Amino acid sequence: MEPGTSRREFLKVTVGAAAGLGLGAVITVTPASATPAEMQEAVRSVIGSARVTPGKVKLELPPLIENGNAVPLTITVDSPMTEAQHVRAVHVFTEKNPQPYVVSFHLGPRAGRARVSTRMRLADSQTVLAICELSDGSFWSDSAGIVVTLAACLEDGI
Amino acid sequence: MASALINVPPKAKRGEIIEIKTLISHVMETGFRHTQLGAVIPRNIIRRFVCTYNGTEVFRADLYPAISANPFIVFSTVATESGTLSFQWTGDNGFSVTESADITVQ
Numbered sequence: 001m002e003p004g005t006s007r008r009e010f011l012k013v014t015v016g017a018a019a020g021l022g023l024g025a026v027i028t029v030t031p032a033s034a035t036p037a038e039m040q041e042a043v044r045s046v047i048g049s050a051r052v053t054p055g056k057v058k059l060e061l062p063p064l065i066e067n068g069n070a071v072p073l074t075i076t077v078d079s080p081m082t083e084a085q086h087v088r089a090v091h092v093f094t095e096k097n098p099q100p101y102v103v104s105f106h107l108g109p110r111a112g113r114a115r116v117s118t119r120m121r122l123a124d125s126q127t128v129l130a131i132c133e134l135s136d137g138s139f140w141s142d143s144a145g146i147v148v149t150l151a152a153c154l155e156d157g158i
Numbered sequence: 159m160a161s162a163l164i165n166v167p168p169k170a171k172r173g174e175i176i177e178i179k180t181l182i183s184h185v186m187e188t189g190f191r192h193t194q195l196g197a198v199i200p201r202n203i204i205r206r207f208v209c210t211y212n213g214t215e216v217f218r219a220d221l222y223p224a225i226s227a228n229p230f231i232v233f234s235t236v237a238t239e240s241g242t243l244s245f246q247w248t249g250d251n252g253f254s255v256t257e258s259a260d261i262t263v264q
Contacts (some may be wrong), residue, residue: 069226069227070226070227071226074232094224097224098188098190098223099222099223099224101222101224102222102224102225103219103220103221103222103224103225104219104220105217105218105219105233106217106218106219106220107217107233108216108217110211110214110216110217110235110236110238111216111217111233111234111235111236112175112176112234112235112236113175113234115233115234116231116232116233117230117231117232117233118219118225118226118229118230118231118232119225119226119229119230120224120225120226121188121223121224121225121226122224
């Protein structure tokens, strides 16, 4: 330390530098979960640059779930499911799971009814997004928020 | 040994929409978990599920690690003719299970 530096100034500089280093370290660590921006990227990688309009799809999720390891979800699309007008695919995405993709269902006129159910994992309380692709090439979406008490994916194995 | 449970109505009227429920036993290991020693548990999931009706594909699903263990999938199809519904699950490490169910259409 130079003779002119006071104890206060010395502390300011060193603490500031340490904080800066700490912050730098936090930023360089890859996040354990996807971000809403990553979800948007994933959506674009599946559906391209098409415009997505809210409506026609109904995503049913419980508003609160205790166990994020098995969250029931049901997706219903308002469609006559005929040869001329049917649902081609239904995609599900999440914001905060380690990966934004959940599932892609591929349907057709043979399905008769556009209604599918499954069980998914959720790592955190978040918004789930369902996008459906119709036979005329249009995309429709619905989203639902859910509170998760016990998160999936985080517990360690043996 | 993987085992699958399928629920298909044995009889249906022509043109009726039938609901099909499938459940298969599988760990669906995500590949994001670690052992207590810090080693990553490798991913082991079912990646694809296909249902064919007398050889024609009627439903398909691409699965990702976010699907719960023992994947449960419910969908529907139109009972067009008597025959066989065949279900196939394929995934990591050469996983492949095929099951079938017969349906009589009046």
